Amino acid sequence: LWLSWKHLGTRGLGRLVEQTVDLASALKASIRASDDFELAQESNLSVVCFRHLPDGADGVTDAERDALDVHQDALQVALQHSGRGLLTTTRLRVRTWLREGILNHTTTEADLEILLDDIRDLAAGLG
Numbered sequence: 030l031w032l033s034w035k036h037l038g039t040r041g042l043g044r045l046v047e048q049t050v051d052l053a054s055a056l057k058a059s060i061r062a063s064d065d066f067e068l069a070q071e072s073n074l075s076v077v078c079f080r081h082l083p084d085g086a087d088g089v090t091d092a093e094r095d096a097l098d099v100h101q102d103a104l105q106v107a108l109q110h111s112g113r114g115l116l117t118t119t120r121l122r123v124r125t126w127l128r129e130g131i132l133n134h135t136t137t138e139a140d141l142e143i144l145l146d147d148i149r150d151l152a153a154g155l156g
Contacts, residue, residue: 049075049131056129056141065149069126078119078126081152098125100155107151114144 034042053075060066060077064085069078080101088094102125105118119128129144 045134046075048134049136052131052136052138052141053077053129055138056131056145059142059145063145065152066145069121075131077129077131078121079129080124080126081148083152094124100152101125101127103155104148104151107155108147111147111151113147116144 037045050073053072056077057068057071057079060068060079065082067080067082067087069080080097081104082097083100088097101118105116105127108114108116117128117130118125120126127148129141131141
């Protein structure tokens with residue numbers, strides 16, 4: 030951190046943080062506009078928690094919600110094995126969510142759209 034701060038200065042480092050927060054906002058907007066993804070919660074950070082909803086449906090029963098949790102874990106592993114991206118999972122409100130932390134200053138909005146498309150493609154292969 031010190032080296033980056035020394036190299037970029039306070040304003041430069043601030044711009045990079047703002048850039049990642051802006052990208053997270055763009056990802057959240059794409060998720061909100063989609064029928065097959067659900068946003069966990071609003072935040073002002075560069076971390077976005079969301080999940081894929083096969084067939085656009087949230088689980089109604091406990092068994093369906095448990096199956097959605099398993100689906101998120103399977104997507105995370107499939108994405109990692111594909112080499113196309115890396116997400117983690119997290120537990121929020123006793124459910125499993127995909128967690129995208131945007132830290133790379135070279136990330137673009139197009140990269141985030143590709144990520145969502147890759148998740149859709151992987152989900153189709155899981156079902």
